[in-house]
Amino acid sequence: MSVPEALLEIDRISKRYGDVVALRDMSFEVRAGEMFGFVGSNGAGKTTTMRIALGVLAADSGEVRWNGAPITFETRRRIGYMPEERGLYPKMKVAEQLAYLAELHGSGSAAARRAADVWIERLGLTEKRDEEVQKLSLGNQQRVQLAAALVHDPEVLVLDEPFSGLDPVAVDVMSQVLREKCDQGVPVVFSSHQLDLVERLCDRVGIVRSGQMVASGSVAELRSGTTERVMVDVDGAGYGWVDELTGVRVVERQGSRAVLELGDGVDDQVVLRAASAAGRVREFAPHRPSLSELFRNVVTEEAAA
Amino acid sequence: MTAPTAPSGSRALSPARGVVLVARREMSTRLRSRSFVIGTLLTIAVIAAYVGFMYFMGNSASRINVGLTGQATAVAEPLKSSVAALGKEVETRTVPDPETGERLVREGELDALVVGAPGALKVVVQKEIKDQLRAALDGLTRQQVLDARLAEAGLNPVEVNREVAGARVAVSTLEVPDPQQDQRKVLAFASLFLLFFSVQTFGTMVAQGVVEEKSSRVVEILLSTVRPWQLMLGKVLGIGVVGLVQLLIIGGVGLVAAIGGDMLTLPDAAVGTLVSVLGWYLVGFLLYAMILAASAALVSRQEELGSVLTPVLMLLMVSFFVGFTLLQNPNNKLVEVLSMIPPFGPVLMPSRIALGVAPGWQIALSVGLTVLAVAAMAWLGGRIYANAVLRTGARVKLRDALRAK
Numbered sequence: 001m002s003v004p005e006a007l008l009e010i011d012r013i014s015k016r017y018g019d020v021v022a023l024r025d026m027s028f029e030v031r032a033g034e035m036f037g038f039v040g041s042n043g044a045g046k047t048t049t050m051r052i053a054l055g056v057l058a059a060d061s062g063e064v065r066w067n068g069a070p071i072t073f074e075t076r077r078r079i080g081y082m083p084e085e086r087g088l089y090p091k092m093k094v095a096e097q098l099a100y101l102a103e104l105h106g107s108g109s110a111a112a113r114r115a116a117d118v119w120i121e122r123l124g125l126t127e128k129r130d131e132e133v134q135k136l137s138l139g140n141q142q143r144v145q146l147a148a149a150l151v152h153d154p155e156v157l158v159l160d161e162p163f164s165g166l167d168p169v170a171v172d173v174m175s176q177v178l179r180e181k182c183d184q185g186v187p188v189v190f191s192s193h194q195l196d197l198v199e200r201l202c203d204r205v206g207i208v209r210s211g212q213m214v215a216s217g218s219v220a221e222l223r224s225g226t227t228e229r230v231m232v233d234v235d236g237a238g239y240g241w242v243d244e245l246t247g248v249r250v251v252e253r254q255g256s257r258a259v260l261e262l263g264d265g266v267d268d269q270v271v272l273r274a275a276s277a278a279g280r281v282r283e284f285a286p287h288r289p290s291l292s293e294l295f296r297n298v299v300t301e302e303a304a305a
Numbered sequence: 306m307t308a309p310t311a312p313s314g315s316r317a318l319s320p321a322r323g324v325v326l327v328a329r330r331e332m333s334t335r336l337r338s339r340s341f342v343i344g345t346l347l348t349i350a351v352i353a354a355y356v357g358f359m360y361f362m363g364n365s366a367s368r369i370n371v372g373l374t375g376q377a378t379a380v381a382e383p384l385k386s387s388v389a390a391l392g393k394e395v396e397t398r399t400v401p402d403p404e405t406g407e408r409l410v411r412e413g414e415l416d417a418l419v420v421g422a423p424g425a426l427k428v429v430v431q432k433e434i435k436d437q438l439r440a441a442l443d444g445l446t447r448q449q450v451l452d453a454r455l456a457e458a459g460l461n462p463v464e465v466n467r468e469v470a471g472a473r474v475a476v477s478t479l480e481v482p483d484p485q486q487d488q489r490k491v492l493a494f495a496s497l498f499l500l501f502f503s504v505q506t507f508g509t510m511v512a513q514g515v516v517e518e519k520s521s522r523v524v525e526i527l528l529s530t531v532r533p534w535q536l537m538l539g540k541v542l543g544i545g546v547v548g549l550v551q552l553l554i555i556g557g558v559g560l561v562a563a564i565g566g567d568m569l570t571l572p573d574a575a576v577g578t579l580v581s582v583l584g585w586y587l588v589g590f591l592l593y594a595m596i597l598a599a600s601a602a603l604v605s606r607q608e609e610l611g612s613v614l615t616p617v618l619m620l621l622m623v624s625f626f627v628g629f630t631l632l633q634n635p636n637n638k639l640v641e642v643l644s645m646i647p648p649f650g651p652v653l654m655p656s657r658i659a660l661g662v663a664p665g666w667q668i669a670l671s672v673g674l675t676v677l678a679v680a681a682m683a684w685l686g687g688r689i690y691a692n693a694v695l696r697t698g699a700r701v702k703l704r705d706a707l708r709a710k
Contacts, residue, residue, distance in 0.1 A: 054529040087522030106318040
């Protein structure tokens with residue numbers, strides 16, 4: 001089976017509420033088999049972007065395209081959506097609700113019931129099949145919510161904070177399901193505040209600030225712009241010796257460990273020798289900033305600018 | 306274990322199918338709901354109890370039990386026929402002596418005890434005598450006196466009585482009298498009540514459904530695949546059908562019970578009224594449901610619903626109470642005018658039809674105006690609903706909902 005070409009493009013979308021700019025030229029794209037993490041502070045514009053992609057909200061300008069063509073009401077039906085504000089009928093039974101949502105997205109009724117059962121089993125809800133959603137635990141409600149986004153076999157997934165409120169087991173189930181859908185050629189976009197999770201799962205990441213995309217790319221690409229750092233652990237001697245090296249400074253210290261920032265053209269071997277001269281080196285390794293650090297840098301850089 | 310793969314089937318969802326799916330969900334969840342089943346059964350029980358009570362009361366209250374003793378036993382037959390002429394039934398029995406008779410009256414077994422000679426009858430009752438009985442006994446006594454005098458005067462009482470009986474005043478009526486007026490009033494009241502009750506119950510259900518979707522946020526998922534008007538129309542139609550089913554059950558049971566219990570002797574008029582009520586329910590419900598759905602979309606929580614529903618339900622309430630005056634005066638001018646104007650028409654007109662006082666042109670005008678109002682509210686209400694239903698939080702101002710693109 002060939003993987004169908006699938007491409008979701010968000011092209012220069014802008015939205016303002018009165019004087020408040022919610023989005024300014026927001027652009028990014030997600031391809032088949034790609035998982036895109038959407039990160040940013042609260043109110044940065046992630047939810048607004050997703051709601052516009054789903055047609056729940058209208059943009060002032062810009063375009064959302066699916067496989068090269070502007071997205072229409074009909075093609076939107078191929079998106080699997082999990083809104084930030086979770087929503088299901090509280091008094092409807094799990095299986096009926098999922099089958100209904102599948103039908104509403106264009107599935108035939110027999111196919112809809114089948115798909116509902118498949119996802120109920122897949123997400124470990126078999127025993128809750130005929131229970132009202134309001135009677136389920138919060139974690140199980142989240143699973144039903146995910147099933148609701150998947151039950152019509154969407155060609156693209158747009159999930160707003162899918163991991164928030166999940167217990168560790170559910171996080172694993174969710175990650176696994178998203179990875180599988182992604183491997184089947186479904187572009188996946190999701191927003192999250194759990195940056196370690198985004199770093200682990202996503203092929204590409206977009207960082208949003210004040211309605212604008214300020215950085216996007218793979219985590220490695222985002223790192224490439226940053227200065228080189230090393231983590232050292234030198235026994236007993238303190239870090240006075242660092243001051244004698246040009247272009248090197250201590251960024252962070254914790255006990256006998258320190259993170260050093262190496263300026264352009266500084267040879268890490270020179271630093272290592274200096275460290276050895278100062279004391280017993282227990283650890284010396286390149287330090288790669290985590291997504292959290294990258295995020296903090298990007299956001300504070302922007303704020304300072 | 307792998308996730309299901311894509312059998313990329315057709316995803317087309319025609320606008321009509323969207324509406325049908327929404328309506329079907331409303332029907333299947335609500336027809337099975339405990340409140341619907343219990344509500345319907347309870348209403349049926351109330352109707353059955355009422356009809357049974359009326360049947361029993363009708364049988365016992367219209368009959369007067371009279372005990373006769375001594376010479377008075379001779380008036381049994383004339384008493385029966387003259388009370389019957391006054392619209393009541395008399396059950397007579399002979400009691401052995403006045404003492405026994407009095408005891409029976411005291412115990413409530415008898416309504417009255419009649420003693421004495423036909424010309425000088427005496428009646429013993431517990432507290433008061435029934436008017437018809439008094440009139441009949443007075444008549445009989447007078448007749449006796451009259452007959453005696455006539456005989457004394459040498460006239461044949463039988464001949465004179467025949468002549469007297471033949472003398473009547475000539476009555477000419479300006480309007481054709483309707484001997485079925487009372488039954489028509491029953492039908493009119495039933496129409497009025499059923500329409501008020503159904504439109505209010507199921508209109509409120511629409512409003513609650515709109516807020517349920519809004520407060521549970523499921524509306525955001527729904528609106529990513531169907532348009533607001535499909536969701537609103539599907540909900541209104543689905544709940545409308547549920548109301549129609551209940552109306553049909555209640556109306557049908559009421560009809561059968563009333564005819565079976567001898568309360569209605571006009572099966573044709575009764576069936577006609579039920580059909581008219583069902584038809585008027587459809588247009589009336591659509592009108593109110595559209596207004597209520599749009600109003601409900603303005604708020605986000607069930608607790609706030611009352612404030613937006615009250616003004617609309619007041620219109621319904623006013624129609625209902627104005628309709629009561631019809632039972633006093635079927636030709637009430639105010640009701641006649643209001644019955645042609647939405648939103649009062651759908652509640653009032655069926656009562657006037659049941660009373661047989663609504664000319665064809667008035668009915669046609671009322672239907673026409675109501676249908677126009679439904680169309681206008683579908684457009685306006687749909688617009689308000691679409692603009693307000695995704696705005697959660699504070700109550701949306703009507704002006705903003707109308708103005709937004």
